[in-house]
Amino acid sequence: MLNMKVKLYDLLSKILEVPRDKMNDEISPVNTPTWDSFNAIMMIVELEKASGVSFDMNDLMSVKDVGDIKRILDKYNIKYEC
Amino acid sequence: MDRLKEKIISESDTFASCILLSKEIDKILKKADKKAAILSNFTVKGLSECLKVKSFANDIFLQVYEGEYGQWKQEILGNKLYEFKPDIIFLLIDAHGLDNNILYENDDIKHDEINKLKEEAKNELLQFVNYIKSKTSAKIIVSNSVKIWPPIAGIFDNKLKNGYCEIVDGYNNNLLNIYKNDGQVFIFNFNEWLGYIGKKNFWYGKYYFMADMRLSPEAIPLLADELTSYLIPLAGKKKKCIVLDLDNTLWGGVIGEDGLSGIKLSSTGDGQQFYYFQKLLLSLNKKGVLLAINSKNNEADVKEVFLKHPNMVLKENNIVSSKINWNNKAENMQAIAKDLNIGLDSLLFIDDDLSNRELIKQMLPEVDVLDLPTDSTKYVQTLLNYKGFNTFEFTEEDKKRNEMYLQDKKRNEYKNIFIDMDTFLRGLDLRVSIKEVDDLLIPRIAQLTQKTNQFNLTTNRYHEDDIKNFIKLGDKLWALEVSDKFGEYGITGFCMVKNKTDLWEIDSMLLSCRILGKKVEEQFFGFILSELKKLKPKKVRAYYKPTLKNNQVKDFYKTFDFYKMKSSEIEDIWERDLDNYEFNQHSFIEINKC
Numbered sequence: 001m002l003n004m005k006v007k008l009y010d011l012l013s014k015i016l017e018v019p020r021d022k023m024n025d026e027i028s029p030v031n032t033p034t035w036d037s038f039n040a041i042m043m044i045v046e047l048e049k050a051s052g053v054s055f056d057m058n059d060l061m062s063v064k065d066v067g068d069i070k071r072i073l074d075k076y077n078i079k080y081e082c
Numbered sequence: 083m084d085r086l087k088e089k090i091i092s093e094s095d096t097f098a099s100c101i102l103l104s105k106e107i108d109k110i111l112k113k114a115d116k117k118a119a120i121l122s123n124f125t126v127k128g129l130s131e132c133l134k135v136k137s138f139a140n141d142i143f144l145q146v147y148e149g150e151y152g153q154w155k156q157e158i159l160g161n162k163l164y165e166f167k168p169d170i171i172f173l174l175i176d177a178h179g180l181d182n183n184i185l186y187e188n189d190d191i192k193h194d195e196i197n198k199l200k201e202e203a204k205n206e207l208l209q210f211v212n213y214i215k216s217k218t219s220a221k222i223i224v225s226n227s228v229k230i231w232p233p234i235a236g237i238f239d240n241k242l243k244n245g246y247c248e249i250v251d252g253y254n255n256n257l258l259n260i261y262k263n264d265g266q267v268f269i270f271n272f273n274e275w276l277g278y279i280g281k282k283n284f285w286y287g288k289y290y291f292m293a294d295m296r297l298s299p300e301a302i303p304l305l306a307d308e309l310t311s312y313l314i315p316l317a318g319k320k321k322k323c324i325v326l327d328l329d330n331t332l333w334g335g336v337i338g339e340d341g342l343s344g345i346k347l348s349s350t351g352d353g354q355q356f357y358y359f360q361k362l363l364l365s366l367n368k369k370g371v372l373l374a375i376n377s378k379n380n381e382a383d384v385k386e387v388f389l390k391h392p393n394m395v396l397k398e399n400n401i402v403s404s405k406i407n408w409n410n411k412a413e414n415m416q417a418i419a420k421d422l423n424i425g426l427d428s429l430l431f432i433d434d435d436l437s438n439r440e441l442i443k444q445m446l447p448e449v450d451v452l453d454l455p456t457d458s459t460k461y462v463q464t465l466l467n468y469k470g471f472n473t474f475e476f477t478e479e480d481k482k483r484n485e486m487y488l489q490d491k492k493r494n495e496y497k498n499i500f501i502d503m504d505t506f507l508r509g510l511d512l513r514v515s516i517k518e519v520d521d522l523l524i525p526r527i528a529q530l531t532q533k534t535n536q537f538n539l540t541t542n543r544y545h546e547d548d549i550k551n552f553i554k555l556g557d558k559l560w561a562l563e564v565s566d567k568f569g570e571y572g573i574t575g576f577c578m579v580k581n582k583t584d585l586w587e588i589d590s591m592l593l594s595c596r597i598l599g600k601k602v603e604e605q606f607f608g609f610i611l612s613e614l615k616k617l618k619p620k621k622v623r624a625y626y627k628p629t630l631k632n633n634q635v636k637d638f639y640k641t642f643d644f645y646k647m648k649s650s651e652i653e654d655i656w657e658r659d660l661d662n663y664e665f666n667q668h669s670f671i672e673i674n675k676c
Binding site for chain 2: 011015037041057061
């Protein structure tokens with residue numbers, strides 16, 4: 001599990017209902033109405049499940065867009081693919 | 083639909099996947115089988131979706147009403163909930179006040195004050211539950227309260243005059259006692275369940291502080307799965323019989339190769355896991371679950387194990403049908419269903435062999451297949467977690483079921499000796515009692531309306547409260563009890579007639595399949611017509627509502643000289659006058675009117 005790459009864009013595009021080829025670092029709750037509080041929880045649960053890591057709440061609260069998610073995955077040394 | 087079900091079974095393990103799958107279910111345009119409402123005093127967002135998905139995996143098409151967040155009391159007192167017409171209401175109430183006040187202030191609050199808090203929390207809940215009861219006959223599932231571990235006072239908690247654990251236990255026990263004999267309200271042991279899946283990981287975690295989700299979202303699909311325990315019996319999807327493989331299922335090893343002394347089955351040490359698995363099967367059997375065998379083996383070898391192995395828990399008289407041969411298991415499975423006169427969808431198949439399981443899944447998708455783990459030490463836990471044997475009531479018939487089916491087996495052997503039907507029936511010494519339904523019979527009658535599929539003219543499903551209500555309204559309700567020289571069948575038939583101004587209307591007419599083929603159905607209904615004639619010789623109107631299973635009774639009323647007045651996809655309407663009706667009682671059936 002830990003050596004596997006997290007399929008980040010697959011996962012986000014499924015939850016946010018944004019086509020995979022439209023995914024980018026700038027996607028955020030501001031420009032994407034489907035990024036509501038419920039879907040945000042879903043993203044965290046799925047990312048934790050896929051990576052086997054439990055994120056610190058402070059890190060999660062700092063997320064403002066997809067770029068921030070990548071930054072956190074890097075911080076936890078989680079490999080991912082876009 | 084089947085493809086979606088497969089997808090659900092293989093993919094519905096995470097929170098997000100459940101939510102996404104529920105959207106696919108929402109696209110199906112179909113009338114709901116059952117309606118469930120969820121009210122809670124903590125966030126269970128996503129539970130509706132998960133519940134729909136987990137129900138779908140059990141062939142239940144569920145519609146869900148989710149109360150507004152934090153407004154369970156307003157929901158109960160308002161109208162929206164009742165306009166939704168739920169069949170079941172989940173009331174997930176964690177005694178919040180108890181936690182906050184007692185967990186943290188335990189030492190400072192005086193004895194009386196704590197008791198008062200406990201009483202208040204309980205009384206408040208009772209009031210609301212009673213209010214729901216006054217508005218609907220839906221089943222009400224009330225959760226008990228979670229006990230957090232460890233208590234602040236640590237090891238000294240249970241020495242305090244009002245320790246935290248003692249208080250929560252007291253509150254929970256109180257709930258149990260109040261509803262012990264209530265057929266409408268069931269207490270969901272949320273505390274124990276959460277302990278089982280892990281309070282440490284799923285209760286008051288980071289999601290509580292981020293989104294007020296006391297129960298972590300990862301646990302929501304698990305909760306939905308657990309709650310299907312209530313939905314399965316509610317939707318009449320209960321299983322009746324476990325069909326068992328033998329080698330490496332009931333014992334370790336292969337009898338044909340390892341021999342009587344070589345197979346693993348022991349009350350201690352190696353083989354213990356099989357011994358306890360059999361013990362569990364025996365307990366289920368005593369609760370009314372039938373057991374059958376479907377095995378590729380030499381029958382003589384198997385017989386030897388049943389008769390001679392000192393640690394065999396199951397005996398031959400626990401098995402109501404057995405197919406031990408070299409045929410394919412799908413054929414055997416059909417033969418077992420036919421033997422017992424039950425549908426394939428009432429069977430659960432347990433086999434350690436993956437290819438046999440796949441065969442049944444492919445050939446007979448109606449049969450439920452338990453995914454037995456390769457590690458036999460996990461058999462017991464796996465079967466314990468199977469939800470299909472849950473039930474809202476445990477009747478006398480349930481207790482006697484195994485015995486009754488064994489008698490059937492003997493009857494069938496006896497039947498083979500006779501050539502013509504009448505001689506056979508005469509030899510049975512059939513005794514039929516027809517009783518007006520009273521309070522004692524209500525649970526069994528409700529159960530019959532929920533479970534009977536084949537010989538059921540209208541398939542109207544009723545709860546105990548409905549039946550009570552019909553009696554109160556003055557409708558005519560008759561129950562049929564049958565016995566013969568081999569033993570008792572118990573209460574196996576029901577007919578309800580509504581007294582309309584200018585006619586009698588047959589609302590329900592059903593018989594358990596076990597007593598068919600003995601002309602009892604003719605006698606039961608014939609007798610009812612004669613009773614109606616005595617009461618008032620009005621016209622009788624009867625209905626046949628087709629389902630996937632009741633085709634055999636399509637022309638039942640024709641045999642009583644009813645005329646088909648109207649026929650449509652939804653129902654056929656039959657009528658006849660009673661003036662000229664004469665009841666022909668068979669000489670070989672003795673009828674007692676009680």
